[in-house]
Amino acid sequence: MKQTIIIFGLLLVLLMGSAAAQDTAPTLRDLAQRLDFHVGVAVSSWMFDEDERFEATLAREFNLLVTENDAKWCYTQPEEGRFDFTGFDRLMDFAEANAMTVHAHVLIWHQCFPDWLAEKELSRDEALQILRNHIFTVVGRYKGRILYWDVVNEAFDEFGNLRDTHWLRWIGADYIDYAFQFAHEADPDALLFYNDFGAEAINLKSNAIYRLVSGMVQKGIPIHGVGLQTHLGVGDVGVGRPIDPAKLAENMTRLGELGLEVQITEMDVRHAGLPEAEVLQQQAGVFYQVLQTCLETPVCTAFTVWGLADHYSWLKMPDYGDNPDVAPLLFDADFQPKPAYTAVQDALARKAGAEPLLTDDAIVAMLPPRPAILQTELPEPAKSDPAQLAPDPVAGVAYYAPFPVAITLDGDTSDWADIPRSKVENVITMPDDMPSEMQFAVAADADNLYFLAEVRDSALVYGLYDVVAEWYMEDSVEFYINATGNLAPSAYESGIVQLGIAAANIANSGEPLIGGGLSGDVPIQVVVTPTEDGYTVEAAVPLQSDVWTIEPAQGGVLGFQSHLNGASVDSRDTKLIWSKADTEDQSYRDPSLFGRLIFWEAAVG
Ligand code: G3I
Secondary structure (H helix, E strand, O other): OOHHHHHHHHHHHHHHHHHHHHHHOOOOHHHHHHHHOOEEEEHHHHHOOOHHHHHHHHHHHOOEEEOOOOOOOHOOEEEEOOOOHHHHHHHHHHHHHOOOOOEEEEEEEEOOOOOHOOOOOOOOHHHHHHHHHHHHHHHOOOOOOOOEEEEOOOEEEOOOOOOOOHHHOOOOOOHHHHHHHHHHHHOOEEEEEEEEEOOOOOOHHHHHHHHHHHHHHHOOOOEEEEEEEOOOEEOOOOOOOOEOOOHHHHHHHHOOOOOOOOEEEEEEEEHHHHOOOOHHHHHHHHHHHHHHHHHHHOEEEEEEOOEHHHHHOOOHHOOOEEEEEOOOOEOOOOOOOOOHHHHHHHHHHHOOOOOOOOOOHHHHHHHOOOOOOOOOOOOOOOOOOOOOOOOOOOOOEEEEEEEEEOOOOOOHHHOOOOOOOOOOOEEEOOOOOEEEEEEEEEEEEEEEEEEEEEEEEEEOOOOOOHHHHHHHHOOOEEEEEOOOOOOOOOOOOOOOEEEEHHHHHHHEEEEEEOEEEOHHOOOOOOEEEEEEEEEEEEEEEEEOOOOEOOOOOOOOOOEEEEOOOOOOOOOOEEEEOOOOOOOOOOOOHHHHHOEEEEEHHHOOO
16 A cells, blocks of 8 residues: 555655646746746737636737737727727726837738728828828827837739739828838827738738838938738748748848847737647647747847637638638637747747757757758759750759740650659669669650650550559659648648659540649640650640649749559569658658759750
8 A cells, every 4th residue: 555655645745746847837937027028919909708718828928919909990990980999998007008119010001991981082192181190199108108110011913913903002102111101190109111921932912021121221210120920831841842941031130130129919820620639739830940049049039929729810710711610729619738849939939048848859840841952952053964954864863844945745856855754763663574664754845844854664564454543553654743832841731743644645645644633723735646655745734723823933843753663474574753751652642752843944055
């Protein structure tokens, strides 16, 4: 009996110990204070009377309060000349009672744009007068009490063009300058931000924002920072992914070189389906990488999440989200910390020199796999023959595809003359006495991506299997394309296809005989022609399809792979693979093993 009691006692101590460790672990706010950094959260006034856990968590974990909605025009001036600060005041009262800094969001935005204003037809001067009056009234009311103001939000579309808003039409592009000028006159001590989404890395939109704020700085317009909203999804962040931390840091740094602050202003991480453990771990990895990048970039001064707990998220609202089970934030609906919270806590703790919350292994487990091949690891492009329309391929790693090139699918390969070939060299299996070979080429014009396979195979075997289901069991070539922008996906998704092109198309005049993962997602044209020592395959897929928009541009990258299947008697006994990363014929299930296709403007020379 005595022994049992001792064991129970030990367990109790261990459990209490770990709980105590968690209880004594510093809060996000503690760590932010140590770093002279802001960790913020967006909240709305209606949330305060819902659940006492809300206020307790808000004051305990955050030192920056962001006004999610109450400071927007449709709330502060719902009718012309009638101002309503009820909600805004509620937020200010709580922030000041709990020594929290305030980031007021947002003065000028095309949404939450009241009907009384939208119905007007205004001259430039009339519009400027209304703009000035609104900003002076709202900013002036809280003069000296608000550190950050989002002055203008989402002025650009995803292509980097100014949105066609009422302000642009009434005033012109300098409405932005005027908004910042008025806000500065109304509260000279406030730090004024431009805020936007989809501009975290280097792209058309972030380049347009960079040009805008550079110009404002040069003109002496009072602007102090740029907010990167960072509304992301699981899988979006990582080396070779849509948001590569290095590119996020590059964007932050170039803004900082203008003398501006940069902030992560609205982060949440959505996902498909239920928030299962693996999803929550991947979600934690996204938060971790973004915060770590911010903490490593001195001009990044705040990290804000767009909602305190999952059930408050805008993404739960049918108008804004398509996954009712989405859980995009740091706390769950019971205000319990999720793995994402611990990831944020750990990143802050490591930066502050405090005890880490996660082991190094736990951090590695959160992060996405690196792509098998990084473009940055490639040798300088080179041409062994100046007549080539693109550089030599890097065997099994990268293929440079020239564009625009006129290709006709007709079995005549003369139009492929100056386009480099690459051999499919990794032998998974091949009978010694029945060797096969394949080399391929890829090119593009304004409409299509073209593939050429030249196969040496002394015994053509086809027509034995159901091509759609088991095409790979007989003579066939495979081309894989990943046009998702995420070069290290852990699974097939829309925008990734495996095109299994059967030699049986030689004798086929109907619909192309195609198999492979998601191959039904894209239309394909195929011409397969027997030759004296084997066969050639010419194929074309459209650059614009339901699952992708491929825009050939110099240096543009797709995930790419190619295989050869051969049968010498009655089933597959030859398997050759191009990408060096795929040593075990796993590309059919793991697209992160693809190599790279890099577009090369033929005229570049
Ligand atoms: O509170 C009313 C409720 O009384 C009413 O019954 C209900 C009927 O629809 O509306 C409720 O107000 C909603 C409000 O959120 C609740 O907080 C508004 O309809 C709804 O439009 C509003 O959506 C907000 C959205 O901006 C538009 O203003 C979201 O909460 C807010 O999270 C979202 O935040 C934006 C940022 O401002 C800019 N960046 C993108 C971000 C997400 O869209």
